[in-house]
Amino acid sequence: MRNQNNNTDNHAAELEEAYALMMDALDGNLNSTQSKQFRIYLRKFPELNAEWRSMQVIDSWLTDAPTAKPSAAFTEQTVLRLPDISLRRWAVALAFALVLLLGTVPLMGLAILFANFSIADPLTSFQAISQMAGVIGNAIFQVLTNWGTALTQNPASIGIFLVMTGAVTLWSGIYNRLTTRTVVIARS
DSSP states (O other): OHHHHHHHHHHHHHHHHHHHHHHHHHHTOOOHHHHHHHHHHHHHOHHHHHHHHHHHHHHHHHHHSOOOOOOTTHHHHHHHHSOOOHHHHHHHHHHHHHHHHHHHHHHHHHHHHHHTSOSSOHHHHHHHHHHHHHHHHHHHHHHHHHHHHHHHHOTHHHHHHHHHHHHHHHHHHHHHHHHSOOOOOOOO
């Protein structure tokens, strides 16, 4: 049983080496010793020989294929056909304005609430405002305390957040690179 496992391992190792030699042979990077060893492998493994012949045919097709040369105005025509992203920018700006407006509506509500306090009795108004500030401050303190507790109980969440932030930053940079227009100046 052990001898059979060794034969299987040797067979797999020889096939792996033969495939590596095949890739080097396709690139034309074999010396005479490697070339002899590769020919031995081709005789030893018929499936490798069949694959080698098919790869040679494909390689000859690729090397003999005519190269197509684009027209002189190809780049300019392609750039002109790209979609105009100004509409997309306006839509994103509108979405951000809407989010900003939705965030300022509660602040305006607080301002109206503060404005409705009686100016005739400033002490009562000041006490109500200080109570409201205390409630808001306590709510913010509780949120931060709960976040701190959650982070100490599950520190991997910080790593997940950093990985997500990095991925968003990376892909936004790639997106910006792909969507930025390149100005092409034609030479006369």
